[in-house]
Amino acid sequence: MSVDTMSSEGLRDAMVDELVADHAAKGLTMRPEVEAALRTVPRELYTPGVPPEEAYRSDTAVITKRHGDETISSVSAPWLIAEMLGQAADALDGGLTGRHVLEIGSGGYNASLLRELVGPSGSVTTVDIDPEVAERAVACLAAAGYGDVTVVCADAEQPIGPSRRFDLIIVTAGAWDIPPAWIAQLGEGGVLVAPLRTFGMTRSWALRRVGDRLVSQSQRLCGFVAMQGTGAHEVRYVDIAEGVHLRLDEGQQVSAESVGGLLSQPREQVWAEVSLPPRTVLADLDLWLAARLADEVDQVVVLSAQQEAVDADVVTPAWRFGTPAALHEGTFFYRSALRWADDLFDLGACAHGPNAAAAAGQMVAHMRTWVDAGQPAPVLHVLPAQAPDGDLPAGTVLDKRHSRLVLTFTPA
Ligand SMILES: C[S@@+](CC[C@H](N)C(=O)[O-])C[C@H]1O[C@@H](n2cnc3c(N)ncnc32)[C@H](O)[C@@H]1O
Known part of the structure; x- marks a missing residue:
């Protein structure tokens, strides 16, 4: 029919x-x-x-x-x-x-x-x-x-x-x-x-x-x-190049001009040298990266891009609808598109700026740790805003208006 x-x-x-x-x-x-x-x-x-x-x-x-x-x-x-x-x-x-x-x-x-x-x-x-x-x-x-x-x-x-x-x-x-x-x-x-x-x-x-x-x-x-x-909590986007945007959270400030300027500097690509099967849950990796980088970099942001910008090689994000990215000491870096060999893929990071190689290497090191740890999945704990630090489980803390969120990770 x-x-x-x-x-x-x-x-x-x-x-x-x-x-x-x-x-x-x-x-x-x-x-x-x-x-x-x-x-x-x-x-x-x-x-x-x-x-x-x-x-x-x-x-x-x-x-x-x-x-x-x-x-x-x-x-x-x-x-x-x-x-x-x-x-x-x-x-x-x-x-x-x-x-x-x-x-x-x-x-x-x-x-x-x-x-x-x-x-x-x-x-x-x-x-x-x-x-x-x-x-x-x-x-x-x-x-x-x-x-x-x-x-x-x-x-x-x-x-x-x-x-x-x-x-x-x-x-x-x-x-x-x-x-x-x-x-x-x-x-x-x-x-x-x-x-x-x-x-x-x-x-x-x-x-x-x-x-x-x-x-x-x-x-x-x-x-x-x-x-x-x-x-209501507005999502803000900053256009850093034609068809390339950063999604920002409350209180984050980014100069579109300076990050956009970094994109015209040479791109450093670093690979994790891992071989993963197609069903790997990369959404778990993305929260792992954001949680790990949150304490190490100036800002964790999300990169998104139009297909035209990806086709023109302006950026090569892992997922054009939202890929974890970071800004640190004038360098911009993000999780890059996968590298396939037969039916398995490798993970990588791209960076632009004065410390590009080190920044991409830092992100890739977190990817390897995630793979070595058995690809842990995130667990979210929600506590009242007034919960004292001593009551929080060990993890990455995100303070919101009404609640304290803590992300921990358990092996899959
Ligand atoms: C995606 S739609 C809901 C779809 C629906 N559950 C279905 O069966 O497909 C989201 C709805 O959330 C409502 N909404 C947004 N903010 C709200 C709030 N603070 N309280 C109650 N409803 C809200 C919107 O008006 C909108 O109709």
Whole structure:
């Protein structure tokens, strides 16, 4: 059957088959109950006006609201929804059945999947800051037969109701910090799944509540529309050359001119001389590099580039959508594109500036340590802002507005 003539059910099954294959390619296994929910909920009813073939693309979000060039609301991409639901179910002992769930950021589709997963003895509440989005979610949920999902219009930075407690809070907008309300609304052992930016890089973290702190159980590479309201935290970009940008965190200052000037100086390329298989989780390496370099360099930043700039060899980043980079004593350096030999690859770093060879060598040394240590995966600990230093686990500390984040690493 051609895509043109495929029924919604056929499109849905094809999408889920792709999602199962995508999981397998990443070394993940989709839980059967998540697969069953994905095969049940009619996604096209949450994307009115969009051709069903687009609604059922496994790798694409459907944009539902923009402010100028910026996307402020969407029905999230199925691959990401599927991974986050898997993270939630894995992190909750006994899975999702009978759980009480709060979703932050509404579109209706994910809330319906959650409704399927928690079953009749559970409940789903979804909150959105935007009245238009909330109204739309109410209408779509009713049309799809999920009218028992509660939709609230509010800024989720604050608790949605006095003394409400949830087993799971799943956040579907990009956060920079963990507001106290999210921890306070979780029961002991409850799980928060949230896309959180650390060192300018966003990961979906599944975090379990233990007393007044959270400890991560898993994390996945992801991207989301930005959080609005009192927890909004603008991402700033500095253009350092045509099609080449640095993503900066709060308080960071970079002179576009001076870093741009460095790019015209000779490039030093250093290799780690390692041989790694394609499934190596380089997102873990990137957080390792940022955490290690944070104490050693003037600034850790994120490099991104347009394809044209990469093709023109202006920069050769490992991943053009966000590669860890650093500035130190007038030298700029970053993780460079992989070097393949047969089916294995080597890691490398590029540098420009007066200490280019040493800087690239420093980054590569951290890559080798990561490989020698068994490619450790990051673990995130979230503590209240007032936690004394003595209470923090040994790791890299990132102080945010409401919380103290500590990154530690455990061998895979
Ligand atoms: C990617 S969309 C949600 C997708 C949805 N969960 C789905 O089923 O596909 C992100 C939503 O988060 C909402 N949002 C952003 N900041 C918020 C906040 N502080 N409180 C509640 N909702 C917020 C936006 O209005 C937007 O509709």
